[in-house]
Amino acid sequence: MNAGTKLHRQVHPSWVQEGRVTSLAFKPTPKDGDCLSVYDGDQIDAEAAWQHYVETLSLESIGVLAVTVSECEALELTVTPDPDPFPEHVCIDFCGLTKGQIEKKAKILNSKAHSRGWQYSP
Numbered sequence: 001m002n003a004g005t006k007l008h009r010q011v012h013p014s015w016v017q018e019g020r021v022t023s024l025a026f027k028p029t030p031k032d033g034d035c036l037s038v039y040d041g042d043q044i045d046a047e048a049a050w051q052h053y054v055e056t057l058s059l060e061s062i063g064v065l066a067v068t069v070s071e072c073e074a075l076e077l078t079v080t081p082d083p084d085p086f087p088e089h090v091c092i093d094f095c096g097l098t099k100g101q102i103e104k105k106a107k108i109l110n111s112k113a114h115s116r117g118w119q120y121s122p
Helices: 046-056 069-074 099-116
Strands: 006-011 035-040 065-070 077-082 089-093
Touching: 006 046, 046 065, 065 069, 065 099, 069 077, 069 099
Parallel strands: none
Antiparallel strands: 006 035, 006 065, 035 089, 077 089
16 A cells, blocks of 8 residues: 555445435444454455445445545554455554544545545445
8 A cells, every 4th residue: 555545435325414425434433443444445446345345245335435545644544454354454543532533533534535536336
């Protein structure tokens, strides 16, 4: 990965309100251990990431948005390969942040991703 690598994020249908993806798409949940799961765009394109998520993992996604490594690093969020669940898996680390800090950074990432537009939508 490099600064420009796109990090593909799956969007669950419940994260869309009034036709717009909410910042929940970029906010890790407690079950995630403050790690936001994304796909390494250098290893897999958005469509293949969506297919893996929906078909192989049997999870719901209405499409793929993306942020870059540099956008995460600008927010002091560490991006780390985590190939344990699958080879292309990457973690955006929100550990040690307060709830307010997590929400603020999630909103910024969501805005960046929204500006970039859908990377894949079936």
